[in-house]
Amino acid sequence: MEPPATRRRVTIVDVARHARVSVTSVSKVLRNAYGASPEMQTRVRRAIEELGYRPHAGARALRGQTYTIGVMLPDIRNPFFPEILDGITASLEETDYQVLLGPGCNGENEEARVTEAMIDRGMDGLVLVAPVSSRAHLEHVGTAIPTVVVGRHGSSPAYDTVTDDDFEGAALVVSHLAGLGHRRIAHIEHHETDPTRLAEMPNARRADGYRQAMRVHGLEEWIDVVSTSYTQQGGYQGVRELLSRPAAARPTAVFAGADIVAIGALQAASEAGLSVPGDMSVAGYDNTTFAAFDPISLTSVDQAGQEMGRNAVRLLLERISDHGRPSAKVTLSPSLVPRRSTARPAE
Amino acid sequence: MEPPATRRRVTIVDVARHARVSVTSVSKVLRNAYGASPEMQTRVRRAIEELGYRPHAGARALRGQTYTIGVMLPDIRNPFFPEILDGITASLEETDYQVLLGPGCNGENEEARVTEAMIDRGMDGLVLVAPVSSRAHLEHVGTAIPTVVVGRHGSSPAYDTVTDDDFEGAALVVSHLAGLGHRRIAHIEHHETDPTRLAEMPNARRADGYRQAMRVHGLEEWIDVVSTSYTQQGGYQGVRELLSRPAAARPTAVFAGADIVAIGALQAASEAGLSVPGDMSVAGYDNTTFAAFDPISLTSVDQAGQEMGRNAVRLLLERISDHGRPSAKVTLSPSLVPRRSTARPAE
DNA sequence: GTGAAAGCGCTAACAG
DNA sequence: CTGTTAGCGCTTTCAC
Numbered sequence: 001m002e003p004p005a006t007r008r009r010v011t012i013v014d015v016a017r018h019a020r021v022s023v024t025s026v027s028k029v030l031r032n033a034y035g036a037s038p039e040m041q042t043r044v045r046r047a048i049e050e051l052g053y054r055p056h057a058g059a060r061a062l063r064g065q066t067y068t069i070g071v072m073l074p075d076i077r078n079p080f081f082p083e084i085l086d087g088i089t090a091s092l093e094e095t096d097y098q099v100l101l102g103p104g105c106n107g108e109n110e111e112a113r114v115t116e117a118m119i120d121r122g123m124d125g126l127v128l129v130a131p132v133s134s135r136a137h138l139e140h141v142g143t144a145i146p147t148v149v150v151g152r153h154g155s156s157p158a159y160d161t162v163t164d165d166d167f168e169g170a171a172l173v174v175s176h177l178a179g180l181g182h183r184r185i186a187h188i189e190h191h192e193t194d195p196t197r198l199a200e201m202p203n204a205r206r207a208d209g210y211r212q213a214m215r216v217h218g219l220e221e222w223i224d225v226v227s228t229s230y231t232q233q234g235g236y237q238g239v240r241e242l243l244s245r246p247a248a249a250r251p252t253a254v255f256a257g258a259d260i261v262a263i264g265a266l267q268a269a270s271e272a273g274l275s276v277p278g279d280m281s282v283a284g285y286d287n288t289t290f291a292a293f294d295p296i297s298l299t300s301v302d303q304a305g306q307e308m309g310r311n312a313v314r315l316l317l318e319r320i321s322d323h324g325r326p327s328a329k330v331t332l333s334p335s336l337v338p339r340r341s342t343a344r345p346a347e
Numbered sequence: 348m349e350p351p352a353t354r355r356r357v358t359i360v361d362v363a364r365h366a367r368v369s370v371t372s373v374s375k376v377l378r379n380a381y382g383a384s385p386e387m388q389t390r391v392r393r394a395i396e397e398l399g400y401r402p403h404a405g406a407r408a409l410r411g412q413t414y415t416i417g418v419m420l421p422d423i424r425n426p427f428f429p430e431i432l433d434g435i436t437a438s439l440e441e442t443d444y445q446v447l448l449g450p451g452c453n454g455e456n457e458e459a460r461v462t463e464a465m466i467d468r469g470m471d472g473l474v475l476v477a478p479v480s481s482r483a484h485l486e487h488v489g490t491a492i493p494t495v496v497v498g499r500h501g502s503s504p505a506y507d508t509v510t511d512d513d514f515e516g517a518a519l520v521v522s523h524l525a526g527l528g529h530r531r532i533a534h535i536e537h538h539e540t541d542p543t544r545l546a547e548m549p550n551a552r553r554a555d556g557y558r559q560a561m562r563v564h565g566l567e568e569w570i571d572v573v574s575t576s577y578t579q580q581g582g583y584q585g586v587r588e589l590l591s592r593p594a595a596a597r598p599t600a601v602f603a604g605a606d607i608v609a610i611g612a613l614q615a616a617s618e619a620g621l622s623v624p625g626d627m628s629v630a631g632y633d634n635t636t637f638a639a640f641d642p643i644s645l646t647s648v649d650q651a652g653q654e655m656g657r658n659a660v661r662l663l664l665e666r667i668s669d670h671g672r673p674s675a676k677v678t679l680s681p682s683l684v685p686r687r688s689t690a691r692p693a694e
Numbered sequence: 695g696t697g698a699a700a701g702c703g704c705t706a707a708c709a710g
Numbered sequence: 711c712t713g714t715t716a717g718c719g720c721t722t723t724c725a726c
Binding site for chain 3 (some may be wrong): 027056062078
């Protein structure tokens with residue numbers, strides 16, 4: 001089966017000729033720019049319609065905008081991130097902007113490859129969700145192109161920031177569990193050593209929030225953090241480690257730093273013959289659809305991902321239209337969603 | 348905090364000047380084109396390195412390639428699709444190509460918006476995963492730009508195709524359940540009315556495969572298809588409907604057309620007080636990480652998503668380098684992964 | 695083997 | 711309000 005040949009693209013010149021106007025006028029109509037009479041507008045729009053014209057983004061990139069927003073998600077498998085994405089795409093739906101995503105990244109090198117690819121493709125703005133890159137790289141990106149960093153603490157003049165109050169979110173979980181009567185509450189965190197990330201990444205803030213809340217509730221002596229990673233595997237290993245201890249040192253409740261971690265934690269508990277919440281309470285973070293899944297029914301912290309996405313777009317569009325405006329930071333408040341995976345500890 | 352000003356980009360002219368050669372030579376080195384001496388190559392590469400030059404994709408788009416591959420995924424929440432994506436990105440890792448994803452689509456209009464945006468951005472090739480668009484639109488896309496359609500049956504001269512043998516996959520499930528002694532095996536499908544999609548979409552093929560396999564096993568009289576959708580909600584509704592029947596007409600096993608459907612099915616069974624597999628066996632399709640999750644342990648069909656992605660890239664690169672080559676179709680064989688959610692029916 | 699120059703489709707400065 | 715035109719950064723003839 002021979003593939004059919006491709007036809008030449010319709011250009012702005014074709015439209016201008018067909019509408020019997022200049023290319024400038026067509027360009028103005030395309031960009032809703034000032035200085036095109038209503039009748040000219042309708043003529044041009046009709047010609048565009050009739051010819052099926054669409055502007056070539058590459059050509060636009062050389063002179064102006066491409067009407068493209070790049071979004072970088074760290075892990076497409078983590079069910080929390082689609083929420084942010086939904087907020088972003090919904091906000092952009094009625095505009096001329098198009099969203100394109102980078103493929104999942106794990107590590108600074110891949111992030112750099114993706115962000116640079118987006119810059120090279122003349123994108124008008126970037127939304128970076130929970131990037132792990134160094135502060136210096138983020139500022140490099142923010143300097144080259146309007147950028148919003150989502151889900152990372154610490155602000156910069158070079159980019160805007162939208163974040164959840166992870167410190168408070170962790171406190172909500174600890175308060176909930178302490179209120180149920182738990183004392184030995186353990187936390188499974190994503191291991192972090194880099195000093196910048198230790199200060200800025202959500203996982204580090206959740207661990208800090210956990211420690212602080214434990215102190216506030218007078219549970220200082222039970223502070224118990226297991227360092228693995230924010231993956232299913234990390235949760236599994238974390239609970240295995242907790243269960244390998246002498247019975248008296250085992251926690252009655254586990255606060256997993258993310259729902260995906262809680263999944264692995266539940267798996268390890270199940271394999272060890274423990275019932276949840278009978279033998280052990282488990283709480284997560286992100287309030288993903290998985291947490292709401294009835295047979296699991298995981299207590300979790302809701303971060304309002306869509307709201308984060310909407311805010312990111314608002315800031316980004318503001319900055320695109322005014323490159324000079326001072327950088328801004330938006331912090332949203334999380335809320336706890338109690339479900340059946342947490343209950344009073346056994347006597 | 349005032350954002351710092353952006354510097355002018357390094358261009359090919361800067362590189363040429365710095366290396367004391369012509370822009371033509373630099374261009375040749377960039378594209379590994381014929382006609383550049385080894386010493387010229389090293390000089391140019393050194394200049395590129397020293398200046399931190401990266402070619403502007405928009406400018407390239409006007410004359411040649413952009414080294415960008417667009418991937419359209421139908422639903423970022425379905426955990427099967429990341430597998431395909433992994434196969435794609437892994438195959439492209441060592442090349443100069445960059446992958447960009449379209450945001451999740453639901454419906455023909457959104458798909459058209461995304462595919463056209465990708466064409467307008469001068470992408471070199473497209474991988475469309477389980478698109479719902481009309482055949483005509485797919486051919487329109489395939490005519491404009493090298494395209495591989497993944498997970499959809501029916502081939503075309505305008506694009507290449509990679510697909511799983513969904514018909515066989517469904518048969519594997521039915522054979523497994525029939526082998527366990529089940530007679531009343533129900534199937535939850537994604538409702539489809541469009542004639543093209545009825546012939547080409549995987550969900551329709553799975554339903555056909557189910558019916559055919561039931562006949563082969565002499566279970567014709569128990570054929571029982573519930574039409575909902577390939578979502579968690581669809582699975583939930585499907586089982587609710589099955590359970591609303593008189594006891595004698597209820598199935599002892601349910602074949603959900605996708606793991607995400609099985610999730611909802613399990614939820615409905617759980618709410619109805621049924622144990623799985625004690626009171627009802629449940630099987631899915633896609634072998635997602637969720638299926639392997641121990642507390643669930645869902646019997647499922649493995650589609651080798653990464654293999655699909657790798658094949659898609661291979662076909663795409665072939666076609667990019669030879670637009671005229673006849674279109675190809677690759678069909679992969681699925682395999683069954685039995686787990687604890689299926690067992691012999693109760694007496 | 696190397697380089698000068700045309701031109702891809704668009705935007706924006708400028709002239710009318 | 712409308713049109714002419716230079717030029718964005720690159721690839722690609724076509725001379726040399």
